[in-house]
Amino acid sequence: MGTATGIIKALNSGVKHLAVKRFTLRYPEQKLKFVGDGYQFDPSSGVAIAGLKGRHMLFHDHCTGCQLCSIACEGVAEAIGMVKVPDKWGQNAKSIMPQIDYGKCVFCGLCVDACPFYALYMSNDYELSSFTKEGLIYTPAQLQVKPQVQQDSELIIDKRGARHG
Amino acid sequence: MTEVIPTKQMPPGLQVDKVDDRIMTLNVGPQHPGSGHMRIIVKIDGDYIVDADPDPGYVHRGEEKMAEARNYITNIPHLERPVIHDSCNILYPYVLGVEDLVGIEVPERAKYVRVIAAELNRCIYIQYWLAIYGIFLGHSTMFMWPAGDRELLIDLMEKITGARVTHAYFIPGGVRNDVPANFEDVCLRQVNYFEQRIKEYADIFYDNPILKARTEDTGVLSREDAIRLGTTGSVLRASGVDYDVRVKEPYDVYDELDVHTNVLKSGDSYARSKVPWLDMLESCNIIRQALEKMPKSGSIRTKLKPNPKGGLGEVYRRVESGRGAAGCYIISKEKPEPYRLKLSVGSFRNLIALPYLLKGEKLGNMPAVYWSLNYWPVEADR
Numbered sequence: 001m002g003t004a005t006g007i008i009k010a011l012n013s014g015v016k017h018l019a020v021k022r023f024t025l026r027y028p029e030q031k032l033k034f035v036g037d038g039y040q041f042d043p044s045s046g047v048a049i050a051g052l053k054g055r056h057m058l059f060h061d062h063c064t065g066c067q068l069c070s071i072a073c074e075g076v077a078e079a080i081g082m083v084k085v086p087d088k089w090g091q092n093a094k095s096i097m098p099q100i101d102y103g104k105c106v107f108c109g110l111c112v113d114a115c116p117f118y119a120l121y122m123s124n125d126y127e128l129s130s131f132t133k134e135g136l137i138y139t140p141a142q143l144q145v146k147p148q149v150q151q152d153s154e155l156i157i158d159k160r161g162a163r164h165g
Numbered sequence: 166m167t168e169v170i171p172t173k174q175m176p177p178g179l180q181v182d183k184v185d186d187r188i189m190t191l192n193v194g195p196q197h198p199g200s201g202h203m204r205i206i207v208k209i210d211g212d213y214i215v216d217a218d219p220d221p222g223y224v225h226r227g228e229e230k231m232a233e234a235r236n237y238i239t240n241i242p243h244l245e246r247p248v249i250h251d252s253c254n255i256l257y258p259y260v261l262g263v264e265d266l267v268g269i270e271v272p273e274r275a276k277y278v279r280v281i282a283a284e285l286n287r288c289i290y291i292q293y294w295l296a297i298y299g300i301f302l303g304h305s306t307m308f309m310w311p312a313g314d315r316e317l318l319i320d321l322m323e324k325i326t327g328a329r330v331t332h333a334y335f336i337p338g339g340v341r342n343d344v345p346a347n348f349e350d351v352c353l354r355q356v357n358y359f360e361q362r363i364k365e366y367a368d369i370f371y372d373n374p375i376l377k378a379r380t381e382d383t384g385v386l387s388r389e390d391a392i393r394l395g396t397t398g399s400v401l402r403a404s405g406v407d408y409d410v411r412v413k414e415p416y417d418v419y420d421e422l423d424v425h426t427n428v429l430k431s432g433d434s435y436a437r438s439k440v441p442w443l444d445m446l447e448s449c450n451i452i453r454q455a456l457e458k459m460p461k462s463g464s465i466r467t468k469l470k471p472n473p474k475g476g477l478g479e480v481y482r483r484v485e486s487g488r489g490a491a492g493c494y495i496i497s498k499e500k501p502e503p504y505r506l507k508l509s510v511g512s513f514r515n516l517i518a519l520p521y522l523l524k525g526e527k528l529g530n531m532p533a534v535y536w537s538l539n540y541w542p543v544e545a546d547r
Contacts, residue, residue: 003374005178006373006374007348007373007374007375008370009368009372010368010370010373010375012368013365013369014369016305022318023313024313034321034323034324035324035345036345036447038327039342044273046466046467047341047342047343047464047466047469048341049342050324050325050326050327050343050344051325051344052323052326052327052328052340053327053328061186064475072239074239074518075235075236075240076239076242076243077334081246106242106331107328108241108242108331108333109327109333109341110238110239110241110242113341122327123322127463155289155317155320155355155457157354157355157358162317162358
């Protein structure tokens with residue numbers, strides 16, 4: 001192949017992309033949809049359920065204050081600390097619950113694997129930015145809130161290429 | 166030069182040697198001007214390099230020492246940090262080694278899921294590497310296209326593992342979660358489209374006469390030198406040595422799959438940049454085969470205690486990562502923590518070839534030669 005043919009072929013390959021639709025996603029307006037409701041773990045079978053590893057969800061009525069999540073995090077990021085909560089349930093005699101520092105968390109999900117009481121899951125919420133370091137520390141009350149996420153954009157592949165819609 | 170500064174206590178790059186005035190010492194890096202977080206000390210005579218001395222170690226984190234204080238499970242998120250976008254492959258030898266030490270079997274389906282995840286991860290790594298190789302050569306289209314097409318596979322990995330990078334997906338005894346429903350269809354569709362996309366790179370990059378003129382016959386590594394210097398992975402295969410751990414020492418289910426290695430003869434920068442691209446096309450084939458042969462249902466994880474104890478003994482396992490053979494050596498003394506842990510990584514072994522390749526090259530060819538070695542600074546430092 002001659003030099004001129006090669007250069008023309010290379011240019012042509014780029015020019016073809018004028019007709020291809022935009023692949024990227026317009027982020028704050030469009031948000032990518034994920035599989036399921038986030039990463040969850042089923043202690044009875046010992047296998048997790050696929051989902052996005054985002055911000056945690058804490059179920060207060062299941063948490064016994066056993067500190068297993070905190071112990072699991074000790075060797076990884078030391079992001080989980082146990083704090084006193086005012087309410088007292090029968091199953092949580094010490095009334096302590098995990099508080100998670102997202103400045104340290106690496107979103108590996110090993111704390112979810114450690115919980116034997118279906119109390120700690122991960123959710124689809126990934127927008128955790130804050131103006132202060134303290135704002136990244138989520139108390140048990142904040143972790144209880146189910147995130148309101150509008151995620152509707154999906155990857156579409158057809159003859160004209162891949163795009164988000 | 167009027168005065169000579171004593172060279173004893175000075176770091177190597179700051180030495181002022183009393184040499185001929187023609188030779189100039191130039192520091193490339195370590196502030197990431199296209200070197201990664203490392204420094205290459207080059208001595209140039211006019212435009213020609215007479216000596217090159219790579220100086221890695223700026224991002225050393227002591228992952229191997231840290232592993233001695235953590236148990237076999239909590240080591241997982243740490244050991245994938247050296248190569249965050251190839252995290253399945255760098256974790257693979259460790260997981261295989263721990264399985265040998267603890268003595269557990271892996272279910273058949275988990276082995277296939279692991280192979281699919283590892284091959285997807287290899288493509289993600291190579292696309293990233295290729296994007297940077299493109300921008301090193303001033304080819305900004307070749308930066309945009311791989312970086313964009315990489316999203317397709319990152320999207321797949323996110324569906325499986327829940328994270329875009331640093332998946333922490335493999336675990337001794339299998340994988341942490343099953344693939345989502347109708348994953349086979351989505352994976353097949355996206356991998357097919359991905360393959361169609363990377364085939365388009367031939368026209369604009371690999372068959373482009375401008376790229377060929379730039380990279381052919383630069384940094385030629387002969388077959389004998391490639392073996393003698395102990396290089397691995399794509400660098401070895403570009404020099405004409407047919408060596409791939411997936412074929413020579415098959416792990417998990419690679420012996421049941423038809424793996425074809427790509428070998429080029431010339432050993433120059435062009436061949437070294439082309440072998441990873443051919444590997445990606447081969448990875449697409451492996452993924453399709455694995456999807457076909459994978460058991461449709463079944464267990465994916467053998468139950469393991471949260472704090473497992475390894476037996477008495479030592480183990481060395483290795484796999485083919487995106488940069489070549491990655492090995493992990495573990496000594497266990499019946500404790501929940503490994504007694505010693507060492508990683509043998511492809512990046513560091515390929516870097517050894519750099520001084521030999523750069524000698525006699527023009528300075529302008531340095532990025533083309535350096536990045537063609539498939540080198541990742543953080544992995545070399547660990």
